[in-house]
Amino acid sequence: MRAETGSNSWSSRPFPSLRRSAIRVAGVALGLLGLAGCAAPPPTDPDALAEYKEANDKYEKLNRKAFDVTMWANKYTLRPVAKAYIWAVPRPLRNSFGSLYQTMNEPVVFFNDVGAGKPRRAGDAFVRWCINMTAGIGGLIDVANYAGYKHHDNDAGLTLATWGVPSGPYLFLPVLGPSSFRDGIGYGIDTGLSPWNYVPRGYGLITFNWAYNIMGTINGMATNVDALDQVMKDSLDPYATIRSAYQQQRQAMAEAIKNDHRATVPDWYHTR
Amino acid sequence: MQTAIPRRHALALLATCAATPVASAWAVDALTQARSFVSMFGNKLVGIVNSDMPLEKKKQDILPLLNQYVDVDAIGRYCLGRYWRIATPEQQARYIKLFHEVLVNAITDKIGDYRGVTFVVGTSAPSGDDTAVSTVINRPGQPGADTQWIISTASGSPKVVDVVGEGASLRLTQRQDYSSFIARNSGNVDALLHALDKQIANHH
Numbered sequence: 001m002r003a004e005t006g007s008n009s010w011s012s013r014p015f016p017s018l019r020r021s022a023i024r025v026a027g028v029a030l031g032l033l034g035l036a037g038c039a040a041p042p043p044t045d046p047d048a049l050a051e052y053k054e055a056n057d058k059y060e061k062l063n064r065k066a067f068d069v070t071m072w073a074n075k076y077t078l079r080p081v082a083k084a085y086i087w088a089v090p091r092p093l094r095n096s097f098g099s100l101y102q103t104m105n106e107p108v109v110f111f112n113d114v115g116a117g118k119p120r121r122a123g124d125a126f127v128r129w130c131i132n133m134t135a136g137i138g139g140l141i142d143v144a145n146y147a148g149y150k151h152h153d154n155d156a157g158l159t160l161a162t163w164g165v166p167s168g169p170y171l172f173l174p175v176l177g178p179s180s181f182r183d184g185i186g187y188g189i190d191t192g193l194s195p196w197n198y199v200p201r202g203y204g205l206i207t208f209n210w211a212y213n214i215m216g217t218i219n220g221m222a223t224n225v226d227a228l229d230q231v232m233k234d235s236l237d238p239y240a241t242i243r244s245a246y247q248q249q250r251q252a253m254a255e256a257i258k259n260d261h262r263a264t265v266p267d268w269y270h271t272r
Numbered sequence: 273m274q275t276a277i278p279r280r281h282a283l284a285l286l287a288t289c290a291a292t293p294v295a296s297a298w299a300v301d302a303l304t305q306a307r308s309f310v311s312m313f314g315n316k317l318v319g320i321v322n323s324d325m326p327l328e329k330k331k332q333d334i335l336p337l338l339n340q341y342v343d344v345d346a347i348g349r350y351c352l353g354r355y356w357r358i359a360t361p362e363q364q365a366r367y368i369k370l371f372h373e374v375l376v377n378a379i380t381d382k383i384g385d386y387r388g389v390t391f392v393v394g395t396s397a398p399s400g401d402d403t404a405v406s407t408v409i410n411r412p413g414q415p416g417a418d419t420q421w422i423i424s425t426a427s428g429s430p431k432v433v434d435v436v437g438e439g440a441s442l443r444l445t446q447r448q449d450y451s452s453f454i455a456r457n458s459g460n461v462d463a464l465l466h467a468l469d470k471q472i473a474n475h476h
Contacts, residue, residue: 047354051451091413226385234378236467240452245440252439 039169056170056180057243063172067239070174071232082221094222096140101216102151103132103139104196111193112154116162116257119264124149153253156193157186161254170243178246303396306403306423309430311393313341314407321386331380338379343424343431344372350433351446352461355454359461367461370468377475388412401426402433 039058043049057063086094106129113122128144128151136143145151160182161167168181179187191197196212199205235241320333338344348371349356359367394406402424408416422434422441434443450464457463 048455051354051455055448055452095413234471235449236453236464236471237449237456241445241449244445244448248441248444249439252436256439 055240055243056167056247058169059171063170063243064239066172066174067242070172070177071238073175078217078221079225082218082225085218086222086225094219097215097219098223099132099136099142100139101212101219103129103136103142104212105194106132107195108190108193109152109154112156112159112190115156115159116154118257118260120262121152121154121257121260123264124152125154154257155183155186156189157183157250158254158257159189160186161250162258167247167250170247172239172243178242180247180250183250302403302425303398305425306405306430307393307396309341309423310396310405310407310421313337313432314391314393318389318391321383321389327384330383334380334383335376338376341431342375343427343433344375346424346426346431346433347375347443348372350443351450352464353447353451355451355459355461355464358459363461363465366465367468370465370472373472374468377472386411404436 040061042052089097106125110122110125110129113119113125128149131144131147131149132139132142135141142151157180165182167183171179171181171184173179173184176187196205196209231241232238316337317334320330320337323330325333345368348368351371352359352367356364389409389411391407391409394408396403396405398404399422402422405421405423407419407421409419410416418438420436421432422436423430424433425431426433434441436442453467454461454464
């Protein structure tokens with residue numbers, strides 16, 4: 001899964017990921033393999049079959065179980081913590097933490113932009129990283145945004161999508177949230193791309209990683225908690241609503257990257 | 273040697289030439305019309321949302337706007353999907369009535385969250401038979417939300433038939449919610465009507 005980068009699209013990331021541990025990646029990979037045996041047979045009625053294909057959810061039964069467990073756990077763990085965090089921490093500070101988390105994830109975005117063959121995007125991510133890590137005090141202030149380098153999301157699931165790799169069936173991963181075969185594999189790749197996993201031990205890395213991940217998770221949930229509450233309240237079938245929104249949004253994000261044909265040189269170069 | 277264009281080809285060519293500017297002018301016109309419609313409707317909405325009126329008054333004022341500029345019936349039919357054909361005329365009528373209420377509740381519930389909203393109308397582009405108009409909605413202290421408005425003129429005047437937020441179409445998401453719910457209740461449309469009834473009754 002992707003890091004919660006604090007953008008306002010709730011539906012693809014209502015579940016800020018407790019990310020980047022090799023064990024979890026291995027678990028995801030094993031889970032993907034194990035799923036092969038539990039697909040339900042497709043329906044025979046043509047209308048129902050069209051709907052089944054649209055949902056792209058072969059493992060619905062298992063996914064729904066993961067959804068129920070995750071929602072139950074969320075209700076008693078992360079959600080109250082996020083609510084308390086919203087109560088205790090004023091919005092500007094929360095935005096700062098979100099920006100810090102986003103900046104520290106910028107290398108992953110950069111590598112994926114390069115992988116997707118989008119130099120302009122890669123340049124933006126690179127400049128954002130340089131500006132925010134220095135002038136922005138490690139990302140606490142999104143200076144790059146004011147300088148005209150707006151944040152964009154990217155992850156290996158999307159990079160694979162721009163290469164034409166199909167999403168594969170929908171997956172709801174426990175704790176991590178909505179995903180797919182492709183995005184699940186992408187999550188593993190992103191873990192490998194994050195430089196924080198390559199800092200040698202003994203530099204406070206473990207403390208940093210824990211603090212960073214916990215902060216990112218709580219902050220991400222705080223950003224999305226209202227939207228998630230609303231889906232749980234207003235949907236007749238929240239599982240299907242989240243599935244639909246996630247799949248549409250991922251497709252739109254991949255399309256947006258594919259259709260970004262901006263020139264590599266920035267705008268100011270032409271206007272001089 | 274002489275090459276001549278056969279007469280009927282020449283006629284076809286002429287017809288194409290004559291039709292092209294008209295067609296494209298019409299398309300451009302539709303795009304501009306949709307854009308100014310979104311701008312007008314958006315300004316009216318934002319005017320109410322940003323005003324100092326009490327919340328109840330805002331909700332009252334927004335109702336006629338929704339009735340006039342949003343094609344709720346068309347959205348409702350779309351959201352019921354394949355079950356619209358299966359439903360009896362009575363079920364259809366009841367559903368549309370309930371859907372109106374649910375949609376209005378969903379929209380008016382959100383008014384309280386928005387204060388100091390500004391929006392920027394971007395480009396418009398054809399989207400199937402309809403027109404998609406891009407906007408960015410800005411709220412203080414939050415990142416701008418890319419939102420597309422799908423405008424249809426099927427009813428005779430421009431009306432909103434869908435809103436696409438960050439790539440997700442509201443009506444498609446709603447349809448998949450409803451159809452999944454009905455499918456899990458053995459394809460029974462009454463189960464949906466009952467659930468919508470309950471949803472409205474629980475609404476404060």
